[in-house]
Amino acid sequence: MLYESFLKKIKDKSVIVGVIGLGYVGLPLLSAFSKNGIKTIGFDVDERKTISLKKGVSYIQDVKNSDIKKIKGLFKATNKIKDLNEADAILICVPTPLRKTKDPDISYIIKALETIQKLNYKGKLIVLESTTYPGTTEEILLPELENGGKYKVGKDFFLAFSPERVDPGNKNYNIENTTKVVGGVTKKCTDLTAKLYSLAIEKVYPVSSTRVAESVKLLENIYRSVNIGLINEMAQLCHRMGIDIWEIVNAAATKPYGFMPFYPGPGLGGHCIPLDPFYMSWKAKSYDFNTKFIELAGDVNGQMPYFVVELAYDILNKYKKAINGSNVLILGVAYKKNIDDLRESPAIDVMRILEEKGAKISYHDPYVASMKLGERVIKSKQLTPKLLKSTDIAILITDHTNIDYKKILDNKVPVLDTRNGLKEFKSKLISKL
Ligand SMILES: NC(=O)c1ccc[n+]([C@@H]2O[C@H](COP(=O)([O-])OP(=O)(O)OC[C@H]3O[C@@H](n4cnc5c(N)ncnc54)[C@H](O)[C@@H]3O)[C@@H](O)[C@H]2O)c1
Secondary structure, three states: OHHHHHHHHHHHHOEEEEEOOOOOOOHHHHHHHHOOOOOOEOOOOOOHHHHHHHOOOOOOOOOOOOHHHOOOOHHHEOOOOOHHHHOOEEEOOOOOOOOOOEEOOOHHHHHHHHHHHOOOOOOEEEEEOOOOOOOHHHHHHHHHHHOOOOOOOOOEEEEEOOOOOOOOOOOOOOOOOOOOOEEOHHHHHHHHHHHHHHHOOOOOEEEOOOHHHHHHHHHHHHHHHHHHHHHHHHHHHHHHHOOHHHHHHHHOOOOOOOOOOOOOOOOOOOOOOOOHHHHHHHHOOOOOOOOHHHHHHHHHHHHHHHHHHHHHHHHHOOOOOOOOOOEEEEOOOOOOOOOOOOOHHHHHHHHHHHHHHHOEEEEEOOOOOOEEEEEEEEEEOOOOHHHHHOOEEEEOOOOOOOOOOOOOHOOOOEEEEEEOOOOOOOOOEEEEE
């Protein structure tokens, strides 16, 4: 009965979607549903976010203020748990960081679960979207929600996992045109989830279980981490051999099959690639299994900031300068091109290592006005002639398009380019990774 009435609500588009956690994942997801005429309720514990949304102001680059305006009347931002009672489906989009020991920290998922337990969730569909290890949905959420046999999954409530694949800043792929993988605890759970997401997303791909769905996301990110690790190792070797790694990758990428280009860089960044693989390696341990590729890639990628600093040493050495006391200008501190997200950015590691060696650090990033370095808050500097004259070396960490690279080179600043971002410029001042 509950299943049929849920289906009916999906069919007549009267279903109400609740989202827990309105960050990089939750807000675009809510917006995708409401853009398609679905009523949504966004719940976040961070009041600054709900206040901002109530004023029509987005804090996520991929969701424009005009998008918020378009869905006005269809969505409600709230920090009151009881408001979620109105929702038929609840999608959990809270952070899943790692502890210092590289063990999963699912405390945010537990908090979200406690929120749902405060509601009358009979008849509701609950979907976990946060990236996590295989088994989380059925080992952690399911027993709590079944509440000692009070409710039966697939009959009294519905439960599924659906990994979020949003790629912030990607101009071609967004939530709506990226296939959504869904896996429910029962067939009815999968079916409802697939039909619900089809209201907002072009293609939905059902899989046989929550564990498969959880593992899909981890495989995707392990694949990236391992391949980036491989290329980063090749980059270090090629640097020693005096061969241009970028030229090699670009030439190899002309092969129409069997090769996919990955590029080297100063290290991994963002909330996904540096963290997610360790959710799998942690779980693997309980099966007495060592995930060697994950560990190795984590190791190689984690060493890249140190390699970047070594290269900076060599460049300064050419100019008979030492790192200690040098003025180092970091170009781009966000973890990737043309976005404002600083999470796990390799720039932070590079800056910290350089500072430990006595360098004087400043940075320029059109997307990041200020950032924390250790205990200090530092601000993005304008590229004034005064700043550039006093800069001993600039290190390009993130190749944002709207940085005035020409001005930097015109002011005779040696640049270490870790992204091949200056490929259009021919200058002896440029050294590549
Ligand atoms: N950022 C990405 O590009 C990306 C891509 C795919 C998957 N993911 C995964 O999606 C999940 C969310 O990531 P994100 O980048 O959106 O994180 P985020 O930090 O941008 O957003 C999470 C939001 O959840 C809120 N929150 C925390 N605890 C809460 C609670 N108990 N109740 C309500 N709200 C709460 C926070 O205030 C924050 O607004 C993570 O598991 C992440 O690995 C992220």
